[in-house]
Structure formats: C-alpha cells, structure tokens
Amino acid sequence: MSPQPGYRGRFAPSPTGPLHFGSLVSALASFLDARAHRGTWLVRIEDVDGPRTVPGAAVEILDTLGRFGMFSAESPVWQSQREVAYQGAFAQLLATGFVFPCGCTRREIVDSLADSHTRHARHATLAYPGTCRNGLQGKPPRAWRMRVPDGDAAVLSFKDRWQGIQTQDLASEVGDFVLKRADGEWAYQLAVVVDDADAGITHIVRGADLLDSTARQIYLQRCLGVATPTYLHVPVIVNEHGEKLSKQTGATALDTAAPLVELTQAAKHLGLRPSPAGSLEAFFSDVTAQWAKRFAILGR
Numbered sequence: 001m002s003p004q005p006g007y008r009g010r011f012a013p014s015p016t017g018p019l020h021f022g023s024l025v026s027a028l029a030s031f032l033d034a035r036a037h038r039g040t041w042l043v044r045i046e047d048v049d050g051p052r053t054v055p056g057a058a059v060e061i062l063d064t065l066g067r068f069g070m071f072s073a074e075s076p077v078w079q080s081q082r083e084v085a086y087q088g089a090f091a092q093l094l095a096t097g098f099v100f101p102c103g104c105t106r107r108e109i110v111d112s113l114a115d116s117h118t119r120h121a122r123h124a125t126l127a128y129p130g131t132c133r134n135g136l137q138g139k140p141p142r143a144w145r146m147r148v149p150d151g152d153a154a155v156l157s158f159k160d161r162w163q164g165i166q167t168q169d170l171a172s173e174v175g176d177f178v179l180k181r182a183d184g185e186w187a188y189q190l191a192v193v194v195d196d197a198d199a200g201i202t203h204i205v206r207g208a209d210l211l212d213s214t215a216r217q218i219y220l221q222r223c224l225g226v227a228t229p230t231y232l233h234v235p236v237i238v239n240e241h242g243e244k245l246s247k248q249t250g251a252t253a254l255d256t257a258a259p260l261v262e263l264t265q266a267a268k269h270l271g272l273r274p275s276p277a278g279s280l281e282a283f284f285s286d287v288t289a290q291w292a293k294r295f296a297i298l299g300r
C-alpha cells in the first residue's frame, strides 16, 4: 500500500463512561495508522444513543486523549448535532423503497424465532424473521428497518486488513436491520455510515467487536451511493470471563497520570514492541514505524 495524501481516519468513542484500556487500544491503533499514512486523524463523539450517554463523559474522553498526546485534527463531530444529516439519508433510503416500518416487539421476534432456522448461533442478536416486510398487519409502527436482499445478493465479503477476508450473509445472519429505533433514536448503523461518508473517512480502524456490523455498513454505503472505506479491526480486550472490556464488565479507569505506561501496554496488546521512551513523541515515532512496517505502509 502506498501512502495516501487523502487519508482520513477516525476514533469514534461512545461517551458511556471514561476512556478505558479497551478503547485506548482502538484509539491508539487508529492514531498510528493515520500517522503511518501521514494522514488526518479525527475524533467523533458517538452520543447518538441518548439513553446510554453519560453527561460529561465525552469531555472527559477528549481530555484523556489529549493527555495521551492524541488530538483530533479538526473539531470533533458530535452525533447529537447531526439529526438533519441522518434524516436526509433516511429519507433517501425511504424514497428508494429499502425501508419499511416494523411493529414487532423484541419479545415477538424472539418468540417467532424459537424453533426457526433463522436463529443464528454466531450472533448474540437474532436475525429478524421478516414479519413486517410486507405490511404491518394491523400493528402500530415501532421501528424502521432496512430491507436486506434475498439469496446470493445478501452475501457480502470484504477484506479486513487485520482479520483477512470476512463474509456475512445479511439475510440469514442479520435480517432486515433497524435504522430508526422504537424509542425514536437513530440506530448506530445509520449514524456511523452517514458520519464516515460526510467526514470523507477513507480508513476505519476499530475494535473487532464491530466486525459483525461491517457488512451492514457496507450494504448501507452501497444503497446510499457513498464510498466504502478500508477496514482494520483490532482484537478486543476481554476480561477473565471472556467479556469485552467495558465499564459494565469491570474495566478499571486509565491512569491518566501515567500516559506512557498505559500507551506502552496498549501498544503491546497490538503486537508492537515499544522501546522504553522518555517522551510521548519518542514513543509515537517508535511505534508508528513498527506499525508501518507491519502493515507494509510504504514511503516512511
């Protein structure tokens, strides 16, 4: 891969609590990839999920990133300010007939899948069985869903720069997915695609817990007629129970007084071998060069 002058990458934390070690690893990976490409690194605050957003957490995350030497090249975008953009994309999809209202409750979906083959073992969430595809059958509308194709057209593959070729059958593994939730909030899948496209993001580097979402996002990009970025998903940090590290699963807060110690640990998790460094800048130069070599990013 040759360096791309137009490289634009991002770190997109959800402000559900302070930055923890798992999110530091994602932040560092995206930052190093942008640096290795001599590209632009941006931060987007994913506060679209109102009920999960913790007041003050976003500012705290930005402050911690700054202490760790990682600054957004442009003013951070806040999803809570992007209603007009999401509404516009939703209207575009609605006009093309891809979107339909759904009156099912979660309970109804679970029940209708109880003995069904569409229940996919790999997924924590259940594939939507298509109940309201052809009409609400007298139920009041709750959520709005994106219709996925049938047959071979539903199988989507992409090459992940870390994980290799990934294939997902949107019809059997996901089903028609939610764009606008029953509580009126925009779904993460729609917001992320619209935001990445509007920001001109060329390279997405994030945690592997989002691998399962990528095919849906590529499908949405195609339906909206926007470019698909390249993807790199770094392994997620799990606790002793195999759960993704998060505030809910007992992640301890980062020691913001010792950025080099925390960053060195994060770099090791990414398979890098940081030399003892006296400054953040020395640390970043060292690990950026290692990252560039590892991913064959030329021109350094």
Ligand code: GLU
Pocket (backbone or CB within 6 Å): 011, 012, 013, 014, 046, 192, 205, 206, 207, 210
């Ligand atoms: N906001 C998401 C999270 O914190 C990340 C979204 C993304 O990188 O696409 O898990």
